[in-house]
Amino acid sequence: MTTLRHPLMQVRDLSKMYGARTGCRDIDFDLYPGEVLGIVGESGSGKTTLLNCLSARLEPTSGSVIYQDRTGADIDIYQASESRRRLLMRTDWGVVHQNPKDGLRMRVSAGANVGERLMAVGQRHYGDIRETATDWLGRVEIAEDRVDDKPLTFSGGMQQRLQIARNLVSGPRLVFMDEPTGGLDVSVQARLLDLLRRLVTDLGLSAVLVTHDLAVVRLLAHRLMVMHQGQVVEQGLTDQVLDDPQHAYTQLLVSSVLQP
Amino acid sequence: MTSPLLIVENLHKTFTLHNQGGVVLPVLKGIDLTVNAGECVVLHGPSGAGKSSLLRSLYANYKPQQGQIRIRHDSDWMDLVAAAPHEILDVRKKTLGYVSQFLRVIPRVSTLDIVSEPLRRLGIAAEQAEDKARALLSRLRIPEAMWSLAPATFSGGEQQRVNIAHGFSVNYPVLLLDEPTASLDAENRQTVVDLIIEAKARGTAIVGIFHDADVRELVADRLFAMQAYKDAA
Numbered sequence: 001m002t003t004l005r006h007p008l009m010q011v012r013d014l015s016k017m018y019g020a021r022t023g024c025r026d027i028d029f030d031l032y033p034g035e036v037l038g039i040v041g042e043s044g045s046g047k048t049t050l051l052n053c054l055s056a057r058l059e060p061t062s063g064s065v066i067y068q069d070r071t072g073a074d075i076d077i078y079q080a081s082e083s084r085r086r087l088l089m090r091t092d093w094g095v096v097h098q099n100p101k102d103g104l105r106m107r108v109s110a111g112a113n114v115g116e117r118l119m120a121v122g123q124r125h126y127g128d129i130r131e132t133a134t135d136w137l138g139r140v141e142i143a144e145d146r147v148d149d150k151p152l153t154f155s156g157g158m159q160q161r162l163q164i165a166r167n168l169v170s171g172p173r174l175v176f177m178d179e180p181t182g183g184l185d186v187s188v189q190a191r192l193l194d195l196l197r198r199l200v201t202d203l204g205l206s207a208v209l210v211t212h213d214l215a216v217v218r219l220l221a222h223r224l225m226v227m228h229q230g231q232v233v234e235q236g237l238t239d240q241v242l243d244d245p246q247h248a249y250t251q252l253l254v255s256s257v258l259q260p
Numbered sequence: 261m262t263s264p265l266l267i268v269e270n271l272h273k274t275f276t277l278h279n280q281g282g283v284v285l286p287v288l289k290g291i292d293l294t295v296n297a298g299e300c301v302v303l304h305g306p307s308g309a310g311k312s313s314l315l316r317s318l319y320a321n322y323k324p325q326q327g328q329i330r331i332r333h334d335s336d337w338m339d340l341v342a343a344a345p346h347e348i349l350d351v352r353k354k355t356l357g358y359v360s361q362f363l364r365v366i367p368r369v370s371t372l373d374i375v376s377e378p379l380r381r382l383g384i385a386a387e388q389a390e391d392k393a394r395a396l397l398s399r400l401r402i403p404e405a406m407w408s409l410a411p412a413t414f415s416g417g418e419q420q421r422v423n424i425a426h427g428f429s430v431n432y433p434v435l436l437l438d439e440p441t442a443s444l445d446a447e448n449r450q451t452v453v454d455l456i457i458e459a460k461a462r463g464t465a466i467v468g469i470f471h472d473a474d475v476r477e478l479v480a481d482r483l484f485a486m487q488a489y490k491d492a493a
Contacts, residue, residue, distance in 0.1 A: 111473060176428055191368065193367070194366070217317045222345060222349055223345040236345060237320060237345040237349070240322070240323055243322065244275075244316075244322040244323050246276075247278070247280030248279060251277070252278075254278050255279065
């Protein structure tokens with residue numbers, strides 16, 4: 001990382017209102033290439049609203065999200081045409097949902113779940129697609145003999161790993177993750193976290209990761225934003241925010257974690 | 261001819277405990293410190309004098325309220341107090357190493373991976389990075405059978421030696437050491453002293469905390485006296 005790089009994403013004065021209620025308000029930040037940004041806060045603090053606004057799935061009430069595409073052009077996401085936005089979502093971005101059922105097609109095989117993402121970006125050779133899909137299932141530790149099984153027959157942890165493979169197979173530059181380890185047993189969580197950590201480092205991905213689990217962000221995020229009542233109350237280097245929190249709410253959040 | 265690698269100017273650090281009646285705890289007041297290449301400065305003072313707080317501030321793990329921490333990075337100067345997170349991470353990747361008191365273990369990650377990771381992050385090939393990691397682990401007497409295991413179940417002394425190997429894997433120009441010899445036996449303590457002396461010979465600027473007087477004698481070029489803030493006021 002050098003200091004002169006151009007941000008991959010620039011977020012300016014972003015707000016989303018639900019009528020008179022605030023979803024998120026006055027959000028401002030830059031995301032740099034290769035950076036993993038963690039967003040923490042309690043339920044209802046606006047984390048998921050913000051994530052949805054960033055990933056072009058929820059139109060903000062005001063403000064802008066500017067993304068630098070592969071050609072180096074800055075695209076204002078909500079000013080761009082629908083087709084342009086769709087193309088970006090398919091080729092440049094991935095979204096890992098908390099519930100794998102929201103990110104997978106449960107009634108087609110694991111191999112097809114991964115393979116269809118390759119077809120969506122223009123690959124046509126069946127043998128190549130199958131080979132790449134199998135390779136990716138291996139990388140997320142799903143045995144080769146499960147390629148033709150439907151995700152319905154998978155455990156929760158396997159479904160989540162399959163969802164990650166489906167998102168990463170097409171080589172995205174930016175991945176949005178909403179509580180990727182939520183709802184999993186701790187032993188399964190550890191395996192998933194280790195996997196995500198290695199994939200993010202090896203592929204040099206940028207990511208925005210929403211979670212309420214501070215241990216998860218310590219492990220995965222370079223940088224942290226703490227949200228409270230729709231606003232960012234503190235942001236900075238992950239270990240600095242966790243070890244020397246400045247804001248009253250962050251101090252409460254950090255001191256409320258039970259040590260096993 | 262001395263060449264400074266780290267210059268601390270007028271550094272102030274307080275903790276404000278918002279959820280405990282807004283108590284304000286001052287720890288550092290107007291710290292000035294310059295560390296040159298090849299020099300080991302040992303922070304010296306009683307418990308509670310702010311030694312660890314200063315060291316953590318130098319690593320940008322703590323956030324000072326005022327002052328500058330300038331570090332020589334990529335032939336330029338960067339102020340860690342004002343730097344953006346991605347800039348701090350770049351400094352930590354290439355220029356600034358830190359050996360903490362305790363190893364933070366990550367589930368499922370092997371000892372060899374932990375020690376070689378800082379090198380791999382610099383773009384060094386896995387094989388070369390692992391060779392260096394193996395050499396350090398051998399020197400610090402971690403049995404080869406343990407290299408492929410995650411250190412969660414290791415003893416305190418073993419974890420600390422893995423931590424030291426991790427901290428010394430990259431030849432950082434500036435190195436911060438927080439009691440690296442605290443839980444080690446005499447042989448391993450000597451190895452750590454050797455590692456520090458070798459690093460100084462390479463031109464590394466070192467800031468450390470050592471409670472062990474013998475070790476301090478062997479590595480320190482000078483002491484930086486610190487006293488509890490209430491006395492300094």
